[in-house]
């Protein structure tokens with residue numbers, strides 16, 4: 509797998525994966541949704557496996573608005589603050605829209621004529637559960653100070669430190685190795 513991959517699904521939580529696709533300011537360098545097709549590709553690849561989502565250009569405006577709310581909501585949770593009233597309202601507004609509708613065809617689950625608005629609803633419901641219950645205590649920022657990726661630590665001991673071993677965990681191992689090596693040399 510080339511690194512970084514086109515889309516990251518490392519957060520263990522749909523709404524946080526959604527938030528890690530770019531954004532305003534510094535996060536613009538990670539933008540993954542330039543066109544409606546990009547968003548449709550993301551929806552197909554994400555844990556919802558929403559194939560053939562209908563996405564209009566205007567949907568990208570909603571996608572970005574929701575993404576900012578998720579990012580800043582997560583930042584508030586990480587600080588131990590309550591998510592702002594504005595963000596709570598926005599998440600609730602998206603979540604009250606109809607959700608994706610599962611249907612069975614030929615023994616397999618599919619989504620019935622999925623739309624971007626339905627994906628936003630699913631993502632917002634996921635975020636409301638994450639930010640609005642004890643699950644929020646499992647939200648983490650990667651320990652690498654220059655990384656900034658977020659994830660939900662679902663491990664039983666709750667001691668996950670890194671977004672991924674590949675991106676940051678291994679860097680840390682290398683740094684520790686080098687430090688150890690440096691000490692050995694200074695002892696010579």
Ligand SMILES: [Zn+2]
Pocket residue numbers: 650651652655656657670671672675676
């Ligand atoms: Zn990281």
